[in-house]
Amino acid sequence: MAKKIQFILNGNTVEVMVGETELLVDVLRDKFRLTGTKKACGTGDCGACTVLLNKEAVRSCIILAPMVDGKEVLTIEGLGDEKNVHPIQQAFVDAGAVQCGYCTPAMILTAKAVLDINHDPSDEEIKTALSGNLCRCTGYSKIFQAVKNAAKAMNLKR
Amino acid sequence: MKSGYQIVGKRVNRVDALAKALGKAKFTSDFKRQDMLIGKALFAKFPHAIIKGVDTAKAEQLEGVQAVLTAKDLPGRNGYGILVPDKPVIAEKKTKYEGDAVALVAAVSEEIAKKALGLIEVEYEVLPAYDDPRQAMKDDAIHIHEAHPAADKGNILTTVALDSGDVEKAFREADIIIENSYETPMVDHAYMETDVCMAEPDPLTGGLTLCSPQQAVYATKRCLAPVFGIPQNKIRTFCPIVGGGFGGKEDSVLDVSAMAGVLALKTKRPVYFELDREEVFRTTGKRHATYIKHRMAATKDGKITAVDVETILDKGAYTSMGGLNNPLMAVTQRTAMYAGGTYFIPNARARSHSVFTNHPYSCAFRGFGAPQAMFAVECQIDELAKALNMDPIELRLKNILRHGDRTIFGQVMKENRGLGLEECITKVKGRMDWDKSLDQGNGPVKKGKGIAVFMYGTGIPLLFEGASCYVNLELDGSVSVAVAATEMGQGIVTALTQTAAEALGVRYEDVNVTYSDTATAPDCGPTVGSRAAVVVGNAVLDGCNKLRERMLSVASKEFKKDPRDMDIKQGEVFIVGKPETTMPLAAIVSKAFITQVPLAAVGTWYPPQPSFRAEDGQGEPMHAYTFGVQAVEVEVDTETGELSVTRSVLACDVGKAINPSLVEGQMEGGAAMGIGWAILEEGFMNKGVMENASFHNFLIPTIKDLPELESIIVEHPNDLGPYGAKGIGEPPLIATAPAIRNAVCNALGISINTIPLTAVRILAAVKNQQAVGGGN
Ligand code: FES
Ligand code: FES
Numbered sequence: 012m013a014k015k016i017q018f019i020l021n022g023n024t025v026e027v028m029v030g031e032t033e034l035l036v037d038v039l040r041d042k043f044r045l046t047g048t049k050k051a052c053g054t055g056d057c058g059a060c061t062v063l064l065n066k067e068a069v070r071s072c073i074i075l076a077p078m079v080d081g082k083e084v085l086t087i088e089g090l091g092d093e094k095n096v097h098p099i100q101q102a103f104v105d106a107g108a109v110q111c112g113y114c115t116p117a118m119i120l121t122a123k124a125v126l127d128i129n130h131d132p133s134d135e136e137i138k139t140a141l142s143g144n145l146c147r148c149t150g151y152s153k154i155f156q157a158v159k160n161a162a163k164a165m166n167l168k169r
Numbered sequence: 170m171k172s173g174y175q176i177v178g179k180r181v182n183r184v185d186a187l188a189k190a191l192g193k194a195k196f197t198s199d200f201k202r203q204d205m206l207i208g209k210a211l212f213a214k215f216p217h218a219i220i221k222g223v224d225t226a227k228a229e230q231l232e233g234v235q236a237v238l239t240a241k242d243l244p245g246r247n248g249y250g251i252l253v254p255d256k257p258v259i260a261e262k263k264t265k266y267e268g269d270a271v272a273l274v275a276a277v278s279e280e281i282a283k284k285a286l287g288l289i290e291v292e293y294e295v296l297p298a299y300d301d302p303r304q305a306m307k308d309d310a311i312h313i314h315e316a317h318p319a320a321d322k323g324n325i326l327t328t329v330a331l332d333s334g335d336v337e338k339a340f341r342e343a344d345i346i347i348e349n350s351y352e353t354p355m356v357d358h359a360y361m362e363t364d365v366c367m368a369e370p371d372p373l374t375g376g377l378t379l380c381s382p383q384q385a386v387y388a389t390k391r392c393l394a395p396v397f398g399i400p401q402n403k404i405r406t407f408c409p410i411v412g413g414g415f416g417g418k419e420d421s422v423l424d425v426s427a428m429a430g431v432l433a434l435k436t437k438r439p440v441y442f443e444l445d446r447e448e449v450f451r452t453t454g455k456r457h458a459t460y461i462k463h464r465m466a467a468t469k470d471g472k473i474t475a476v477d478v479e480t481i482l483d484k485g486a487y488t489s490m491g492g493l494n495n496p497l498m499a500v501t502q503r504t505a506m507y508a509g510g511t512y513f514i515p516n517a518r519a520r521s522h523s524v525f526t527n528h529p530y531s532c533a534f535r536g537f538g539a540p541q542a543m544f545a546v547e548c549q550i551d552e553l554a555k556a557l558n559m560d561p562i563e564l565r566l567k568n569i570l571r572h573g574d575r576t577i578f579g580q581v582m583k584e585n586r587g588l589g590l591e592e593c594i595t596k597v598k599g600r601m602d603w604d605k606s607l608d609q610g611n612g613p614v615k616k617g618k619g620i621a622v623f624m625y626g627t628g629i630p631l632l633f634e635g636a637s638c639y640v641n642l643e644l645d646g647s648v649s650v651a652v653a654a655t656e657m658g659q660g661i662v663t664a665l666t667q668t669a670a671e672a673l674g675v676r677y678e679d680v681n682v683t684y685s686d687t688a689t690a691p692d693c694g695p696t697v698g699s700r701a702a703v704v705v706g707n708a709v710l711d712g713c714n715k716l717r718e719r720m721l722s723v724a725s726k727e728f729k730k731d732p733r734d735m736d737i738k739q740g741e742v743f744i745v746g747k748p749e750t751t752m753p754l755a756a757i758v759s760k761a762f763i764t765q766v767p768l769a770a771v772g773t774w775y776p777p778q779p780s781f782r783a784e785d786g787q788g789e790p791m792h793a794y795t796f797g798v799q800a801v802e803v804e805v806d807t808e809t810g811e812l813s814v815t816r817s818v819l820a821c822d823v824g825k826a827i828n829p830s831l832v833e834g835q836m837e838g839g840a841a842m843g844i845g846w847a848i849l850e851e852g853f854m855n856k857g858v859m860e861n862a863s864f865h866n867f868l869i870p871t872i873k874d875l876p877e878l879e880s881i882i883v884e885h886p887n888d889l890g891p892y893g894a895k896g897i898g899e900p901p902l903i904a905t906a907p908a909i910r911n912a913v914c915n916a917l918g919i920s921i922n923t924i925p926l927t928a929v930r931i932l933a934a935v936k937n938q939q940a941v942g943g944g945n
Pocket of ligand 2: 108109110111112113114115145146147148149361412413658
């Protein structure tokens with residue numbers, strides 16, 4: 012049964028028809044062409060499909076699309092663009108934290124979720140926040156550094 | 170004169186980093202279109218079985234199904250493979266592993282395609298499946314391939330031999346002999362981007378276009394042309410950026426492209442064919458599991474005199490990169506070649522047998538057999554150190570290869586190709602404070618430290634080693650470079666951009682490198698073997714140098730000066746010593762354009778012709794070798810078996826770091842992958858069925874499993890590398906597992922010779938030691 016849902020996507024109110032069992036990741040990728048959200052496992056195990064739902068990091072491959080009705084979704088495309096690069100995105104670029112880039116959008120959004128509520132996270136808190144996101148390329152050292160740098164940069168702006 | 174580089178050696182940001190961080194960089198699946206059919210495969214229900222019949226009638230009748238294919242419906246040869254075409258597109262008589270397709274479907278939606286798969290009826294006669302190559306190589310084993318085009322004997326695909334000196338005599342005369350068996354697991358590459366192919370027939374040419382994440386666009390079309398019955402020049406293979414490869418996407422691309430391609434040809438429509446993660450685990454290539462018997466002979470003062478090594482490799486169901494017509498190209502040969510590690514050992518014998526089982530085919534995986542071989546030899550050295558009561562570093566320094574020494578495979582080491590191992594060892598020793606003993610305390614947690622060293626040749630000798638590329642000067646002074654290499658995260662596009670900018674004297678921003686497309690670039694060989702920055706880099710350098718010379722010659726007429734007195738920097742041409750004389754390169758290029766000076770060049774490079782004798786495995790296969798040292802500290806909980814790696818220091822002699830940030834990226838990523846192989850990763854196979862085909866139970870390291878990964882770059886230039894560079898893609902993980910194993914042994918005082926060192930395995934070893942009352 013298809014159903015019309017309405018939600019705020021990257022700051023804009025949108026409406027879309029979705030099936031009862033349709034997954035948020037597929038709606039974002041196929042219907043809104045927001046391909047920055049990646050699907051690397053589809054079973055909730057890798058974190059590559061992370062988006063922010065009402066500011067919380069969630070795995071969009073295990074969220075049914077009807078569940079976002081009336082809520083707010085932020086994908087990587089809504090975080091920043093060339094003219095307005097978000098400090099976390101800039102920190103990832105500058106720290107060399109991006110290799111293949113498949114895990115990157117989700118890592119950045121996961122980092123945003125924690126840095127928005129915790130302005131001065133400890134090393135352990137950063138690691139705990141990122142521990143559900145797999146990266147096969149980097150060994151995480153530069154990602155960790157990027158998130159630490161981003162926290163500083165965001166605090167300067169506050 | 171070339172001391173002060175403008176851009177080489179600088180930590181510039183990657184050209185693709187921002188687009189990736191913004192989520193705008195597109196991977197293959199991001200180009201999926203609504204008009205594409207969805208392709209799916211029905212994979213074997215039983216890993217080893219005779220196919221008695223396939224009934225597709227019901228599936229064909231389902232509304233929305235556009236094609237159902239079985240082995241009899243194929244347009245060309247039902248077989249492909251990088252070295253031997255022994256893997257069928259669709260299995261006909263037999264299934265040999267879980268990943269054999271028995272039928273293919275194309276439908277208008279994924280839902281319908283999946284439904285159609287459920288309607289296909291297959292009748293099987295189940296055969297016993299082989300998990301252990303040591304069983305499969307026995308004389309009475311069922312032949313997994315009834316008639317293999319190349320197998321040596323039964324399930325033994327190939328046996329590689331290496332011989333030098335007089336091994337028997339050396340063992341007879343040895344003061345001490347260390348003899349142990351080692352086992353390493355079959356693991357998945359676990360690249361984050363799953364395999365996918367978009368295949369589209371080209372009605373204009375009658376050809377086929379295949380877009381799929383991969384590491385070798387030319388190899389792909391060469392391997393698959395006979396499958397499609399289409400000449401190579403009418404197949405275009407390409408990909409955008411790739412989400413990790415690690416060797417696996419040299420092979421898996423063939424699987425998805427073959428299936429997508431035959432469906433596209435049948436339906437005459439574009440087909441989108443994607444493997445989900447579980448299918449990637451069950452069907453694509455893996456790292457060869459190995460079973461190694463290693464004997465090492467030495468004098469009482471610690472000089473190694475001989476090694477005698479037998480390695481059995483789990484080949485899985487198909488040859489892939491396993492062996493054969495070119496032995497040097499194969500993983501099997503590398504396990505023999507590296508059986509003596511980085512040491513000068515005058516007498517050596519190695520036998521490596523590659524044996525078919527009912528597992529996923531084993532293929533190239535970062536290190537290409539070297540990690541397995543080095544694991545055994547680096548554990549052996551520590552055992553020897555223990556037996557001689559010697560410091561493991563001191564023992565290694567006594568035996569490492571130095572200038573003029575011959576490896577067990579016969580290559581003479583040369584300082585001018587970069588021999589920085591000793592410097593790596595010294596630096597790591599200092600950084601680790603090696604001689605200081607660890608504070609043990611009285612609790613159940615024991616600390617230990619371990620070290621291991623490695624060497625790894627740059628490139629892929631003999632079958633195809635060399636590269637071509639295009640370099641083109643544009644009238645505005647910018648530069649276009651086209652290579653067929655793949656950008657899979659390692660940063661090759663950035664490294665080549667720096668190489669070209671340096672060579673031509675233009676700004677980094679003024680170079681654009683396009684990649685991985687047979688329609689735009691000539692063959693540069695596969696992006697494997699830690700070769701692209703060096704071998705393709707040299708081709709780019711050659712193309713740039715040709716254009717540079719042409720432009721200097723045009724400029725010399727303008728300035729009325731000898732070209733040798735002129736230089737180009739930052740896009741400005743000038744007389745050396747007179748920076749006020751500058752003229753923009755763009756002006757010189759325009760001048761060249763109207764005076765019939767060509768602005769395009771083909772850059773090429775070939776290494777010195779390698780040599781190799783198959784009979785005894787002796788020769789000089791690679792032009793240069795990367796060296797390195799990994800040291801770790803670990804903590805082992807003797808009550809729970811839990812192991813954590815608390816420190817990791819890796820030093821690599823990379824010749825020259827074209828971009829130190831990228832090199833560190835490879836070193837950190839490699840060390841992380843090595844830690845995964847050492848302590849976590851293991852495909853659990855039960856009669857050919859993978860029992861942990863998801864990230865839920867096939868565990869790869871998370872940020873919490875890793876310490877901060879420290880890297881030390883050492884630079885002993887390779888006089889044949891671009892700006893001195895050697896390969897760095899694969900090497901960083903080679904010494905990680907033995908370093909960890911040695912550290913665990915150091916902590917516990919017992920030897921564990923099988924990885925991964927999971928809690929279960931460690932606890933069992935601790936219990937066993939307590940039971941026999943041994944150890945310290
Ligand atoms: S794709 Fe959603 S967690 Fe892996
Ligand atoms: S950068 Fe490749 S998976 Fe993280």
